[in-house]
Amino acid sequence: MTTRLAHANIAAPDAAALAEKFHRLLGLEVAAETVVAEQGVRVLLLAAGEGRVEITEPLGPETPVGRFLAKRGPGLHHLAFGVPDIDAALARLRAAGARLIDAVPRVGAEGHRIAFVHPETFGGVLVELVEEEDHGARGDLPPAR
Amino acid sequence: MTTRLAHANIAAPDAAALAEKFHRLLGLEVAAETVVAEQGVRVLLLAAGEGRVEITEPLGPETPVGRFLAKRGPGLHHLAFGVPDIDAALARLRAAGARLIDAVPRVGAEGHRIAFVHPETFGGVLVELVEEEDHGARGDLPPAR
Numbered sequence: 001m002t003t004r005l006a007h008a009n010i011a012a013p014d015a016a017a018l019a020e021k022f023h024r025l026l027g028l029e030v031a032a033e034t035v036v037a038e039q040g041v042r043v044l045l046l047a048a049g050e051g052r053v054e055i056t057e058p059l060g061p062e063t064p065v066g067r068f069l070a071k072r073g074p075g076l077h078h079l080a081f082g083v084p085d086i087d088a089a090l091a092r093l094r095a096a097g098a099r100l101i102d103a104v105p106r107v108g109a110e111g112h113r114i115a116f117v118h119p120e121t122f123g124g125v126l127v128e129l130v131e132e133e134d135h136g137a138r139g140d141l142p143p144a145r
Numbered sequence: 146m147t148t149r150l151a152h153a154n155i156a157a158p159d160a161a162a163l164a165e166k167f168h169r170l171l172g173l174e175v176a177a178e179t180v181v182a183e184q185g186v187r188v189l190l191l192a193a194g195e196g197r198v199e200i201t202e203p204l205g206p207e208t209p210v211g212r213f214l215a216k217r218g219p220g221l222h223h224l225a226f227g228v229p230d231i232d233a234a235l236a237r238l239r240a241a242g243a244r245l246i247d248a249v250p251r252v253g254a255e256g257h258r259i260a261f262v263h264p265e266t267f268g269g270v271l272v273e274l275v276e277e278e279d280h281g282a283r284g285d286l287p288p289a290r
């Protein structure tokens with residue numbers, strides 16, 4: 001099983017403003033922007049070498065990210081790991097008794113199959129699994145992931 | 146200026162126990178282990194493809210990470226970005242009025258020159274800059290960074 005750090009996610013009240021800061025101060029470029037209406041979020045993806053920084057802005061206060069901001073304030077929200085087979089990864093977690101938020105994968109912002117694992121499983125860190133079809137071909141990763 | 150996501154850091158009361166979970170459930174391997182006595186931390190670095198997950202365990206409650214755990218609980222602590230020239234990166238931040246924790250670089254756990262930037266600069270995210278000499282030679286990165 002090979003697993004890679006796909007992105008680190010930040011919750012922010014204004015994703016574009018934070019992306020502009022990362023660009024101006026650290027040179028990170030916006031690689032993709034998406035609105036996921038059913039999750040109530042706008043998502044900006046910044047390229048940072050082989051890794052990515054994802055910034056999530058809630059579309060309203062009564063969304064999961066809106067409630068996170070109200071409770072914890074802006075900052076780090078979750079880590080995403082790319083895996084070659086998300087069904088196998090979820091089965092391994094389930095067999096170990098891990099607490100899953102998504103028992104079955106759903107489709108994420110960029111069309112990948114994703115699933116979230118509860119923070120109690122990984123020391124208080126909310127973990128997202130992302131199925132990456134070209135996983136392992138590090139020289140051939142598309143620009144946005 | 147090229148900047149890459151070098152690692153995501155997690156503060157944990159027991160780094161070895163959390164590393165074992167990441168290994169058993171996601172297949173991540175420990176790439177390096179260091180004790181930085183002057184910072185009061187034990188540091189475990191997990192390989193996750195080209196990225197790294199760093200787990201920091203405080204050596205006592207009266208350390209920066211010990212106080213973080215008492216205040217916020219275990220979980221995500223900071224993001225580290227690799228830069229080719231940390232003096233140039235700090236000068237750019239200083240010129241933009243960013244609030245720096247380290248005005249001049251110091252030597253981090255693995256012998257790299259590092260500097261921390263206050264969370265107010267990047268939307269509540271504590272950011273570490275790491276000078277990477279072989280930055281950009283992605284095929285030649287050493288295993289531990």
